[in-house]
Amino acid sequence: MKIGILINEGPFTHQASDSAYRFTVAALAKGHEIYRVFFYKDGVNNANKLSEPQTDDRNLVSLWSELGQENDIDLVVCVAAALRRGIKDEIVKEGFRISGLGQLVEAGIQADRLVVFGD
Amino acid sequence: MKTMLHLINKSPFEKNSLDSCLRLAQSGSSILLIEDGVYAAVANTEHAHRVAARTRDLSIYVLGPDVAARGLSDSPLIDDITVVDYEGFVDLVAEHDANQSWL
Amino acid sequence: MEEFEEPGPEIVKRFMYVNRRAPYGTIYAHECLEVILVAAAFDQDVSVVFVDDGVYELKKGQDTTDIGLKNFSKTYGALDDYDVEKIYVEKESLEARGLTADDLVIPVEVLAAKELGEIMAKQDIVLGS
Amino acid sequence: MAYECNGATVEADEEGYIIDISAWNPDLALLIAEGENIEMGDDAWEVVNFLRNYYEEYQIAPAVRVLTKAIKKKLGADKGNSKYLYELFPYGPAKQACKIAGLPKPTGCI
Numbered sequence: 001m002k003i004g005i006l007i008n009e010g011p012f013t014h015q016a017s018d019s020a021y022r023f024t025v026a027a028l029a030k031g032h033e034i035y036r037v038f039f040y041k042d043g044v045n046n047a048n049k050l051s052e053p054q055t056d057d058r059n060l061v062s063l064w065s066e067l068g069q070e071n072d073i074d075l076v077v078c079v080a081a082a083l084r085r086g087i088k089d090e091i092v093k094e095g096f097r098i099s100g101l102g103q104l105v106e107a108g109i110q111a112d113r114l115v116v117f118g119d
Numbered sequence: 120m121k122t123m124l125h126l127i128n129k130s131p132f133e134k135n136s137l138d139s140c141l142r143l144a145q146s147g148s149s150i151l152l153i154e155d156g157v158y159a160a161v162a163n164t165e166h167a168h169r170v171a172a173r174t175r176d177l178s179i180y181v182l183g184p185d186v187a188a189r190g191l192s193d194s195p196l197i198d199d200i201t202v203v204d205y206e207g208f209v210d211l212v213a214e215h216d217a218n219q220s221w222l
Numbered sequence: 223m224e225e226f227e228e229p230g231p232e233i234v235k236r237f238m239y240v241n242r243r244a245p246y247g248t249i250y251a252h253e254c255l256e257v258i259l260v261a262a263a264f265d266q267d268v269s270v271v272f273v274d275d276g277v278y279e280l281k282k283g284q285d286t287t288d289i290g291l292k293n294f295s296k297t298y299g300a301l302d303d304y305d306v307e308k309i310y311v312e313k314e315s316l317e318a319r320g321l322t323a324d325d326l327v328i329p330v331e332v333l334a335a336k337e338l339g340e341i342m343a344k345q346d347i348v349l350g351s
Numbered sequence: 352m353a354y355e356c357n358g359a360t361v362e363a364d365e366e367g368y369i370i371d372i373s374a375w376n377p378d379l380a381l382l383i384a385e386g387e388n389i390e391m392g393d394d395a396w397e398v399v400n401f402l403r404n405y406y407e408e409y410q411i412a413p414a415v416r417v418l419t420k421a422i423k424k425k426l427g428a429d430k431g432n433s434k435y436l437y438e439l440f441p442y443g444p445a446k447q448a449c450k451i452a453g454l455p456k457p458t459g460c461i
Contacts, residue, residue, distance in 0.1 A: 026209045040253065143273070216346075303421050
């Protein structure tokens with residue numbers, strides 16, 4: 001089954017991105033295809049490669065980046081939300097790409113399910 | 120009829136997400152409590168009776184890892200609430216025609 | 223090219239946007255509206271719902287001059303131009319806040335929770351804030 | 352980038368949309384139009400003014416197909432069609448006319 005994911009919160013204030021990450025890993029393990037992960041609202045902060053958590057904390061920016069590249073997942077950061085928050089191409093971690101909100105709607109159309117994680 | 124999975128990630132003590140969901144969810148649909156939403160699964164809270172009353176017409180699930188993280192593994196949960204792990208979460212999403220997050 | 227004269231995916235799904243947040247205190251209401259405006263270009267079956275504090279997004283008479291934020295309550299008036307015609311407000315939420323349809327910036331269909339719940343249950347994609 | 356207009360400097364983003372939309376004036380519109388190779392005849396002004404009014408009323412710069420529809424409603428089918436609007440603004444009626452009107456980029460761009 002093709003599953004789309006929407007993440008509305010960043011990696012530190014809310015559990016949303018962690019939940020989405022664990023859900024995505026479990027979905028891949030069950031043989032589902034992750035059609036796209038779309039990062040919106042503060043979710044765009046998940047793509048900020050300048051983020052440096054303490055060494056004993058999980059690094060979701062890296063985890064998403066690695067998961068995306070290993071499994072060829074389309075990690076899309078919303079351009080309007082990103083520009084507002086200063087997330088530009090220069091600071092976007094490998095594996096993510098910046099694109100329009102239309103990519104979210106398109107994921108809703110093309111995927112069999114769309115699951116929203118946020119606050 | 121289509122089947123709907125409702126996702127709730129808010130504590131019923133803090134937000135009205137659970138109330139609104141219970142008001143609008145149709146009989147036969149399912150609810151999965153995740154993150155701070157898991158507090159709604161605990162028996163003997165002031166919200167428990169409202170949740171328990173809906174176990175008759177809704178299927179209610181709770182995400183085990185979030186229960187454990189919050190020190191609730193040994194707490195009694197409301198009867199007829201099923202504990203699932205992340206794989207179970209994925210199965211629920213796949214088994215229902217659509218899902219809705221009550222953020 | 224800036225536009226999408228024929229966005230034309232053949233698949234038509236039922237998309238519902240559920241607004242449950244008051245405006246200004248957080249960005250959720252505004253960014254949800256942003257999605258609705260973009261989604262309108264995709265020729266899907268779109269409906270927009272206002273429940274809980276979401277009904278406050280539509281309250282008439284908003285004046286943001288002195289808080290420095292954009293008064294996006296005016297933008298709901300453009301939904302008609304974006305061909306978004308199914309706009310529902312939950313009766314219970316409206317009444318709980320002492321409001322009636324006359325207090326809202328645009329004409330809406332006020333539905334009781336029971337009817338609204340039935341429409342919600344038929345959706346393919348539900349996006350909320 | 353920035354525009355120099357009547358002795359004042361008006362800041363703009365990389366694509367030429369002015370940053371402070373309250374800094375707009377008709378002379379600035381002519382200057383932006385010149386950079387876009389648009390001749391500002393009455394018809395072009397009509398669209399630019401329409402957009403400014405639309406923004407005033409709804410707080411958004413509409414996407415092209417919405418603009419077309421709204422113009423059709425207000426000014427008739429002769430003007431509310433993409434052929435007419437593209438003749439006035441060949442690189443996109445919403446984008447170019449919004450820039451000249453001093454508005455942000457159209458909402459609803461994918």
